[in-house]
Amino acid sequence: MIDTRPFRDSKYAKAIAQEIEQLSEGKNIRIVHVCGTHEDTITRHGLRSILPNNIKLVAGPGCPVCVCAAEDVDMAIELARMGHIITSFGDMIQVPSTSSSLVKERMRGADVRVVYGVNEAVEIAKANPEKDVIFIGAGFETTAPTMAVEILRGPPDNFSILTSLKVIPPAMEILVSLEGFNVDGFITPGHVSTIIGTNAFRPFAEKHRVPCVAAGFEPLDVLEAIRMILNQINDGRATSENEYTRVVKPEGNLVAQKMLRHAFYIDDAPWRGLGVIKKSGYYIRDEFARHDARERYDFSPIESIDILPGCRCHEVILGMIEPKECKLFGKRCTPEDPYGPCMVGHEGTCRIHHESGAL
């Protein structure tokens, strides 16, 4: 087993924090990350408290469950009501949408099953040839290749995927174009970068002159990424760098990228709280249409409501407010009975802040 403990060593953390303090002296710096697992590392290890006050670490749209549009969840609910077997990740089935959630449908008798990965959903399809089995496939570039593998491997005919797969760089483009959204550097997601490579963020970093650094998920990884961003700022550079060299390659995983291209095409996609973002979603190619739930089933048109009244998820997702600034936080909205999507997933900013007691 690889020993990850040195990546949590407080002696190193102190040294990096000291350098961060020296490098950022006299400047107010706002660093945004776009990954729920980074937010988890940051909150769990109290990284905000060891950083100097002039550095603000903000959580951007980094939770696939939170940004999954209500219309996608509404489609999943409709499929469950048709009597098919619905499979998905544990977080996904709890996401509230316009009027229900998959968990609520299950309580009403729908066959909704939690799986750990899409391969388990394929196994369920093989074991139940008389039923239609649909996998609700939400995720970013990290998760999309796992679905590409199954589509290309040739799953049974009764299996299809309702994709809600998002591409991260276009969402970052939207963020920097928002009025009042200041950012001095991005910590880019380590496992998204694993697939698409740090090179994929270079055009973005250069175009907007914002330093980007891909980071791993130990506390020292995040601190070191901040230090690397500050170095870029002080040198007047803006490019895409790699802190997570033990895993991420500049070019990414080329085999995964090839499979993504074979299975999917990229088109506009709706993000909860952000609206439709151009060229930001993976969709299943026509030649695999029988495994594409969007093509296979007729959905009745319904008016999906992304953000329920009172919920401020869209502002949380954009890093505009802290979860505790929402009036419902910890009251009407708790992990046990989530009102908004950011309270659902283990990567949801509201959920993470609630669990860490950041009241």
Add this chain to the structure above:
Amino acid sequence: MAIIMCLAVPGRVEKIDGDFAEVDFGGVRKKVCVTLLPGLQVGEYVIVHTGYAIEKLDPEEAKKTLALFDEMARIQAEMDN
């Protein structure tokens, strides 16, 4: 185990059989799909996400990063004295 969708954890490859491998996560062995990593060898470390190995973990690179931290800690200690 919590299903964190972008979470991926490292493990050691113990056995490979076609598209699948047995991976050891600190004592717990699991069957993992390795289609995304052709040419994988027994004894290598992989990062696993929702049952799929998405990349190898390079212990030499991990050491280099730690050596850098070590150097920083040494320099800071000298400055503190």
